[in-house]
Amino acid sequence: MVTTKTKNTKAFYNTEIPCNWSAPEFGKIFTFLKTFSFSRENLTCEPTNDEIRNIHYGDIHATYEHEILDLDNEKTVPYLLDGIIDPNCFEDDNFPALKEGDLIIADASEDYLGVCDCVELKNINGAKIVSGLHTFAARASEEKIAFGYRTYALKHEQVIRELRRIATGTSVYGVSKSNLSKVKIALPPIPQQKAIAQVLIMADAAIHTTEKLIAKKELRKKWMMQHLLTGKKRLKGYVKSNGYHRTGLGLIIPVDWAIVKVKDIFSERKESSTDQLAYPLFSLTIEKGLTDKTDRYERSFLLKNKEENLYKLIYPNDILFNPMNLRFGAIAKSQIDYIVSVSAYYSSMYIKANVDADYYEALFKTPVFINFYERIAIGSLIEKKRVHLSNFIELEIPLPCKEEQTAIAQVLQVVDKEISLLKTKAEKLREQKKGLMQLLLTGKIRLKIYE
Numbered sequence: 488m489v490t491t492k493t494k495n496t497k498a499f500y501n502t503e504i505p506c507n508w509s510a511p512e513f514g515k516i517f518t519f520l521k522t523f524s525f526s527r528e529n530l531t532c533e534p535t536n537d538e539i540r541n542i543h544y545g546d547i548h549a550t551y552e553h554e555i556l557d558l559d560n561e562k563t564v565p566y567l568l569d570g571i572i573d574p575n576c577f578e579d580d581n582f583p584a585l586k587e588g589d590l591i592i593a594d595a596s597e598d599y600l601g602v603c604d605c606v607e608l609k610n611i612n613g614a615k616i617v618s619g620l621h622t623f624a625a626r627a628s629e630e631k632i633a634f635g636y637r638t639y640a641l642k643h644e645q646v647i648r649e650l651r652r653i654a655t656g657t658s659v660y661g662v663s664k665s666n667l668s669k670v671k672i673a674l675p676p677i678p679q680q681k682a683i684a685q686v687l688i689m690a691d692a693a694i695h696t697t698e699k700l701i702a703k704k705e706l707r708k709k710w711m712m713q714h715l716l717t718g719k720k721r722l723k724g725y726v727k728s729n730g731y732h733r734t735g736l737g738l739i740i741p742v743d744w745a746i747v748k749v750k751d752i753f754s755e756r757k758e759s760s761t762d763q764l765a766y767p768l769f770s771l772t773i774e775k776g777l778t779d780k781t782d783r784y785e786r787s788f789l790l791k792n793k794e795e796n797l798y799k800l801i802y803p804n805d806i807l808f809n810p811m812n813l814r815f816g817a818i819a820k821s822q823i824d825y826i827v828s829v830s831a832y833y834s835s836m837y838i839k840a841n842v843d844a845d846y847y848e849a850l851f852k853t854p855v856f857i858n859f860y861e862r863i864a865i866g867s868l869i870e871k872k873r874v875h876l877s878n879f880i881e882l883e884i885p886l887p888c889k890e891e892q893t894a895i896a897q898v899l900q901v902v903d904k905e906i907s908l909l910k911t912k913a914e915k916l917r918e919q920k921k922g923l924m925q926l927l928l929t930g931k932i933r934l935k936i937y938e
Contacts, residue, residue, distance in 0.1 A: 495507075496930070499645060499671070499673055500645040500646075500648070500649060500671070501645060501648075502644075502645050502929065503930075504673045504929065504930045505675070505930040505933065507675075507676060508673055508674060508675050508676070508930060509673075509674045510671045510672070510673055510674070511671065511672065511674065512668060512669050512670065512671055512672075513625075513640070513641075513667055513668055513669070513670045513671070513672055514667070514668025514669065516627050516631050516632055516640070516672065516674070517590065517625035517626065517627045518625065518626050518627070519623060519624065519625055519664055519668075520583045520585075520589070520618065520624040520625065520626055521583035521624070522583070522617070522618040522619065522622050522623065522624050523541070523572075523617050523618065523619055523620070524619070524620050524621075525541055525543075525567060525571065525619050525620060526620060527543070527545075529541075529567060529568055529571055530543065530565040530566065530567060530568070531565060531566050531567075531568055532563070532565055532566070533566065534566060535566045535567070535568065535569045536569050537566075537567065537569045537570070537571075537572070537574045537615070538566065538574070538614070538615055539566060539567045539571075539572055539574060539577075539615045539616070539617065540564045540565065540566055540567070540614060540615065540616045540617075541564070541565055541566070541567050541616070541617055541619040542556075542564065542585070542591045542606075542616065542617070542618050542619050542622060543565065543619045543620055543622075544593040544594065544595060544619070544620055544621035544622050545620075546563070546564070546565070547591065547592075547593040547604050547605065547606055547622070548593055548596065548601050548604055550563055551563075551606050552694075552698075553606075553691050553694070553695070554605070554606060554607065554638040554639065554642065554687075554691075555606065555607050555609050555635065555638060555688065555691060556591070556606040556607065556608050556609065557609045557610050558608070558609065558610045558611055558612065558614060559609075559610040559612075560695060564616070567617070572617065574615060577615050583617065583618070583624065584615060584616065584617065585608055585611065585616040585617065585618060585624060586608070586611065586626070587608060587609065587610075587611050587634065588607060588608065588609075588626075588627070588629075588634045588637060589607070589608050589618075589624055589625065589626050590605055590606075590607050590608075590624070590625040590626070590627075590637050590638060590640075590641075591605060591606050591607075591608065591618050591622050591623070591624055591625075592604070592605040592622060592623040592624075592625065592641070592667070593605065593621060593622055594621050594622060594623050594661050594662065595621040595659050595660070595661045596654075596659065596660050596661070597658070597659055597660075598660070599651045599654065599660060601660075602647075602650050602651050602654045602660055602661075602662060603641055603650045603662055603667065605638055605641050606638060607634075607635070607637045607638035609634075609635075621661075623664060623667065630677075632674065632677075632680065633677055633680040633681045633684060634684070635681070635684030635685070635687075635688060636680040636681070636683060636684040639683070639684070639687065639924070639928055640672040640673075640674070641672070642924060642928060643672065643673050643925075643928045643929060644925055644928075644929065645673075645929075646670060646671070646672055646673070649670055649671075650662055650667075650670060653666045653670070673928065673929070673930070675930070679933070679934060682934045683927045683928070683934070686923070686927065686934070687920065687923070687924060687927070690916070690919070690920040690923060690924075691920070693916050694913060694916045694917060694920065697909055697912055697913040697916060698913055700909055701906060701909045701910060701913065704902060704905055704906045704909065705906060707902065708899065708902045708903070708906065709854075711898065711899060711902065712849055712852070712853050712899065713853060713854065713855070715895045715898065715899070716846070716849055716850045716853055716895060717738060717739075717740055717850075717853070717855065717885065718731075718740045718741040718744055718885065718887070721741065722891065722894050722895065722898070725887070725888070725890070725891040725894070726741070726743070727743040728741070728742050728743040729742070730742040732746065734746050734883035734884070734885070735883045736859050736862065736882070736883065738855060738859075738883070738885070740885040741885075741887075744885045744886060744887045745885070745886040746883050746884075746885065746886070747883070747884060747886045748880065748881055748882065748883055748884070749836075749879060749880040749881070749882050749884055750880035750881065751840065752838065752839065752840035752842050752847075752886070753806065753836035753837065753838060753839065753840075753847075753880065754836060754837055754839050755834070755835070755836055755876060755880075756799070756800065756801065756802070756805055756807075756835040756836060756837050758799070758800040759797050759798060759799050759800060759828075759831065760797070760798060760800055760828060761796060761797055761798065763798070763828065766798070766800055766826055766827055766828040767779065767780075767827050767828065768780045768798065768827070768828050768829070769801070769823070769827045769828065769829050770829065770830070771807060771808070771809055771817055771819060771829065771833060772817075773812065773815060773816050773817050776819035776820070776822065777801070777807070777819055777821050777822065777823060777827070777829075797831055798828035798829060798830065798831060799828060799829050799830070799831050799833060799835060800826055800827070800828055801821050801823075801826065801827050801828065801829055801835055802821065802826055802837060803821055803822075803823060803824050803825070803826075804820060804821060804837075804838060804844045805820070805821045805835050805836065805837050806818065806819070806820050806821075806835065806836050806838075806844065806847065806848060806851070807819065807821065807829065807833050807834065807835035807836070808833065808834055808835075808851075808874075808879070809832070809833055809834075810832070810833075810834055810873040810874050810875060810876070811871075811872075811873045813860045813864075813873075813874045813879075814857060814860045814861050814864055814872065814874065815857070816852055816857060818848070818851050818852060819848060820844050820845065820847075820848040834875075834876040834879070836876075836880075841889055842886070842889060842892060843889060843892035843893045843896050845893075845896035845899075845900065846887075846892035846893070846895055846896045847884075847892075849895075849896065849899055850884065850885070856882075859882060860874050860879075863878045863879070863882070865878070
């Protein structure tokens with residue numbers, strides 16, 4: 488679409504906006520609605536008889552990735568448990584049920600980046616929805632602000648700075664309704680609002696299409712892991728005998744795969760060091776595996792007590808896990824091509840047999856093995872249960888031939904690469920949209936058709 492730079496401008500906070508844009512206070516455009524304070528304990532992911540859905544502030548921060556919450560695409564909006572609200576109330580015009588275009592704003596955030604995060608509702612299609620814990624719900628008329636543009640009223644870079652300036656709190660930051668009402672927003676004429684919204688909707692569509700492909704690939708990978716790693720599905724050329732046998736915990740595997748214990752092919756890594764300069768400190772995450780801890784922590788702080796702290800050494804291809812979080816998938820192979828150190832709390836193993844480390848890393852992350860970890864975890868309280876290395880190494884595991892292990896691992900790696908490329912593409916699309924959004928919302932770039 489052809490664009491042109493803005494020529495005539497006027498002041499707006501510490502910047503300028505086009506002269507034909509208005510800058511009203513938020514409270515002059517939006518009216519606040521009643522919200523509810525239902526906690527997570529009152530919510531469920533499964534559909535209920537009452538079918539009342541609840542927008543929780545935590546989901547605005549962490550779950551809903553787009554500014555427009557499209558109910559046709561977003562299936563994760565939780566439901567209120569039956570009986571909490573009378574579903575017949577939604578027939579009352581005075582009941583604060585949410586409507587198309589309503590804005591839901593998180594009124595609490597653990598950091599400044601999330602102050603007044605918000606979403607605009609789209610494609611409600613008669614669904615019963617309420618605004619939940621730590622949220623503001625706001626409504627505006629179509630004559631004042633267009634559908635699809637409302638969420639962007641709080642996304643202008645100068646508005647974001649103002650929201651962070653007026654936020655109060657120490658560990659949790661918030662903005663009151665009265666202060667939010669006084670925040671000025673930049674509003675183009677209605678036709679241009681619609682045009683900007685349409686461009687950003689198209690950008691969202693490209694991101695959403697890529698995200699759907701990622702989800703599809705990840706689902707395919709999960710199926711492949713469950714079937715290939717346990718022998719339910721075999722690769723051509725490796726079947727030597729028909730039939731199955733069972734491990735001690737009930738895992739059914741091909742009869743031509745041996746059954747061994749973890750300790751038969753892995754041994755505990757016991758080396759340690761205090762030298763953080765020679766062996767950089769890493770940490771284990773469920774999402775990314777072994778990660779440089781300086782991504783989140785200042786190295787100098789860790790070095791102050793280096794003589795007092797003993798860290799475990801991890802070599803390339805070692806497998807390590809977090810005893811407390813193993814039940815949630817906190818296990819990974821070191822992909823780092825040099826020796827690093829980790830907290831002594833972690834358990835780690837090196838390979839002592841001729842096996843493929845990638846195969847076993849993937850096997851140990853399968854749902855069936857995570858279920859095994861739950862069964863062997865020790866602890867009186869659920870949240871404090873842990874899997875000790877002494878119990879982990881006694882698990883019986885399958886042992887295909889080395890060639891089949893490698894072939895299975897390579898198939899999964901191809902899928903991983905496809906997913907990684909799609910995630911990179913999605914991130915680039917998000918960055919492109921972010922840059923485009925600020926150019927359009929500030930009027931630095933205007934759609935020529937509406938000049």
